[in-house]
Amino acid sequence: MSDYGQLQIGNAGSVDAVQFLLLGAVLFVIGAIGVIIRRNPLVILVSIELMLNAVNLTLITFARQLHNTEGQLFALLTMVVAAAEAVVGLAVLVDVFRTRDVDDVDELSELKG
Amino acid sequence: MTLLSTVPQINYGVGQAWSDLSQILPIALVAVALLVAIVLDFSLPQPLRGTAAALTAAAGLALALLVAALRFATGGGGSAYSGFASGDTFALFFEMLLAALGLLSVVISRVYVRRRNLLEAELHVLLLAAVAGMMALASATSLVTVFISLETLSVALYVACGYSRRDTASQESAVKYLLVGGFASAFLLYGMALAYGATGTTVLSEIGKRVTEQDAHNPLLILSVILMAVGFGYKISGAPFHQWTPDVYQGAPLPVTAFMSVGTKAAAFAMIIRVFGTGLAHLQAEWALILAFIAVASMLIGNLAAVVQTSFKRLMAYSSVAQGGYMLVGVIAGGKSGFGATLFYLGAYLFMNFGAFAVLTVLVTPEGEHDRISDLDGLGYRHPLLGVLLTAFMLSLAGFPPSLGFFGKLFLFTAGVQSGWTAVVVVAVLASVISVAYYVRVVYHVWSPVTSERRLWRSPAAVGVVTVTAVMALAISLYPALVFALGLTGAADALAAGH
Numbered sequence: 001m002s003d004y005g006q007l008q009i010g011n012a013g014s015v016d017a018v019q020f021l022l023l024g025a026v027l028f029v030i031g032a033i034g035v036i037i038r039r040n041p042l043v044i045l046v047s048i049e050l051m052l053n054a055v056n057l058t059l060i061t062f063a064r065q066l067h068n069t070e071g072q073l074f075a076l077l078t079m080v081v082a083a084a085e086a087v088v089g090l091a092v093l094v095d096v097f098r099t100r101d102v103d104d105v106d107e108l109s110e111l112k113g
Numbered sequence: 114m115t116l117l118s119t120v121p122q123i124n125y126g127v128g129q130a131w132s133d134l135s136q137i138l139p140i141a142l143v144a145v146a147l148l149v150a151i152v153l154d155f156s157l158p159q160p161l162r163g164t165a166a167a168l169t170a171a172a173g174l175a176l177a178l179l180v181a182a183l184r185f186a187t188g189g190g191g192s193a194y195s196g197f198a199s200g201d202t203f204a205l206f207f208e209m210l211l212a213a214l215g216l217l218s219v220v221i222s223r224v225y226v227r228r229r230n231l232l233e234a235e236l237h238v239l240l241l242a243a244v245a246g247m248m249a250l251a252s253a254t255s256l257v258t259v260f261i262s263l264e265t266l267s268v269a270l271y272v273a274c275g276y277s278r279r280d281t282a283s284q285e286s287a288v289k290y291l292l293v294g295g296f297a298s299a300f301l302l303y304g305m306a307l308a309y310g311a312t313g314t315t316v317l318s319e320i321g322k323r324v325t326e327q328d329a330h331n332p333l334l335i336l337s338v339i340l341m342a343v344g345f346g347y348k349i350s351g352a353p354f355h356q357w358t359p360d361v362y363q364g365a366p367l368p369v370t371a372f373m374s375v376g377t378k379a380a381a382f383a384m385i386i387r388v389f390g391t392g393l394a395h396l397q398a399e400w401a402l403i404l405a406f407i408a409v410a411s412m413l414i415g416n417l418a419a420v421v422q423t424s425f426k427r428l429m430a431y432s433s434v435a436q437g438g439y440m441l442v443g444v445i446a447g448g449k450s451g452f453g454a455t456l457f458y459l460g461a462y463l464f465m466n467f468g469a470f471a472v473l474t475v476l477v478t479p480e481g482e483h484d485r486i487s488d489l490d491g492l493g494y495r496h497p498l499l500g501v502l503l504t505a506f507m508l509s510l511a512g513f514p515p516s517l518g519f520f521g522k523l524f525l526f527t528a529g530v531q532s533g534w535t536a537v538v539v540v541a542v543l544a545s546v547i548s549v550a551y552y553v554r555v556v557y558h559v560w561s562p563v564t565s566e567r568r569l570w571r572s573p574a575a576v577g578v579v580t581v582t583a584v585m586a587l588a589i590s591l592y593p594a595l596v597f598a599l600g601l602t603g604a605a606d607a608l609a610a611g612h
Contacts, residue, residue: 021310028303035296044292051299055306062310070315071306074257078302081264085295088268092275092287099281105292108285111360 020061027054039104041096045089052082136193136200138184139177139208140248143215146173147241154234163223163233170219170237174244178212181205185599189606196316197255199610206456206603207251207383213585214376214463215244217578221471222368224574228477229277229366236276240372242269247380254391254610256305256315259384263301263348266380267294270373274365280481286364293347293357301344307337308392317392321611326395338396341388342403348381349437350430352410359422362430367482370426371470374433378440379459385444386452386604391611401445405537408445411438412544419551425473426484428551429466432510435548436462439525442541446528449604454524456600461509461521461589468582469506472499474575476567483567486555491564499576502583504556509586511552512545517586520593 031054034047056075063071096102134141146169153165182205184190190200198204218240226233246266253259271294275287309315311333312323328334346354362370389400415435422428440462443455475496476483493500509516522545529538589596 048295055302058306066313068313077261084268088271089291092291095278096284108288110282110285111364
């Protein structure tokens with residue numbers, strides 16, 4: 001993947017773009033693991049946000065490398081979407097917390113069959 | 114080279130703006146109705162709000178349906194907004210379907226919220242937002258617009274699932290849908306980012322031109338296909354990504370379940386056909402294999418799990434997992450006949466499935482819903498019309514000839530065999546045989562001599578909706594070739610964009 005070349009970062013010298021892509025991948029995996037192993041619904045929501053932001057980093061790295069603004073546009077819109085999702089997510093959770101104290105998603109198990 | 118120098122000169126006149134807007138006119142009409150409904154909701158006195166929102170929603174959706182039908186009849190439009198959206202017949206097919214779904218949902222929602230003493234206007238607003246998102250998804254031809262539309266419909270539905278706010282089941286449904294939906298969206302988004310990185314564009318028709326068969330060895334694109342397939346799997350509730358479906362369907366308020374069971378499925382299939390069929394057409398060998406696995410798993414797991422359910426809503430949830438598997442057969446078959454068959458089946462599914470859910474409205478009481486299958490005991494004797502229609506919907510979903518579902522499966526399985534997916538079709542036929550067991554079990558309960566103690570609520574509006582869906586289903590089953598031709602036209606347009 002060396003064709004993605006170097007990124008110039010301020011005066012700190014250049015860094016291989018692959019490192020940014022790898023950082024994005026690592027953050028995404030950390031977020032995914034968080035969703036799977038953490039039980040608190042708020043922490044799961046935060047982990048999903050981490051996954052979305054990992055993708056944003058990937059998108060912006062690609063946009064920079066390809067000299068193409070579509071990736072930046074995509075990242076900006078993803079941020080809007082992530083904000084909307086967080087707002088709705090918190091509102092739904094507040095609704096749940098009003099009727100009971102849930103610190104483990106497994107307690108939400110009324111529906112089964 | 115600085116980034117700014119790559120930004121093209123903005124040269125976007127009024128004429129171009131109008132021509133672009135005309136391509137997405139049905140979506141714009143729904144969006145306008147949505148805004149008007151919101152304004153009316155906070156400016157009118159409390160007792161008028163619900164009715165005003167319902168009328169606005171109905172007017173907007175009816176206009177959208179009319180405009181979409183007229184544009185379809187005149188051959189449809191084409192690409193708009195620099196290739197980010199399209200008003201082709203593929204988009205128009207889904208816009209008609211979703212506008213019809215929206216109209217049916219407005220009536221059922223109104224009947225339901227009045228019965229349960231919930232606020233009315235907000236539900237219409239949420240469903241309008243979801244319809245707008247679904248329509249936009251069908252017309253989206255860039256990864257950016259696909260993602261935004263998908264999230265528009267998803268976020269609206271997360272709230273709608275929790276609409277019965279004091280009801281713990283509804284809350285649970287919303288939380289589960291939100292967390293699982295967000296997780297799935299992240300996978301989809303990562304897949305899209307990699308596709309963008311590998312091709313340098315987000316416009317699907319451009320991706321279609323830049324990706325060739327040799328890219329089957331490009332790890333970036335293969336990873337992208339896998340991640341997107343996982344995201345799609347969640348959205349169409351395909352096995353093994355289906356676990357959220359029964360809980361969400363059971364907990365959500367009845368009109369929301371009826372709406373999303375049909376609407377999200379239609380919109381998600383439109384998205385799959387656009388992204389895989391148009392954008393990654395040259396990697397069909399790769400994505401078809403993954404989707405074939407999801408299809409087989411969905412048909413087997415969905416049908417087997419449905420057999421043991423005691424709740425009608427859960428039974429329909431597993432049924433929808435299996436039905437999604439049948440529809441995938443058309444997608445993996447690919448080409449005009451495969452995609453066309455999927456489009457036809459989605460149209461058929463709208464009327465069969467929505468009708469079946471709408472029957473359940475008669476069992477709603479102010480305290481809650483009664484969705485156990487045994488609550489339907491003796492419905493055929495107590496309300497013969499609904500009994501007969503529910504029987505017809507069940508037999509149609511099972512695919513008995515000469516019902517609508519039979520023609521749908523015929524087109525799907527024919528396309529599957531013709532493109533060499535015989536093994537998948539064999540599984541599909543066997544799975545359909547299993548499905549007869551639980552669909553007929555519902556029919557048995559409807560005509561059981563033991564009568565349920567539940568009081569029936571004979572709402573004329575709800576019975577009207579059930580009758581309308583049944584009449585539409587009957588009309589299509591009398592002229593299946595006509596509607597199939599519409600589906601083929603749409604599929605041809607979606608395919609043409611990739612070449």
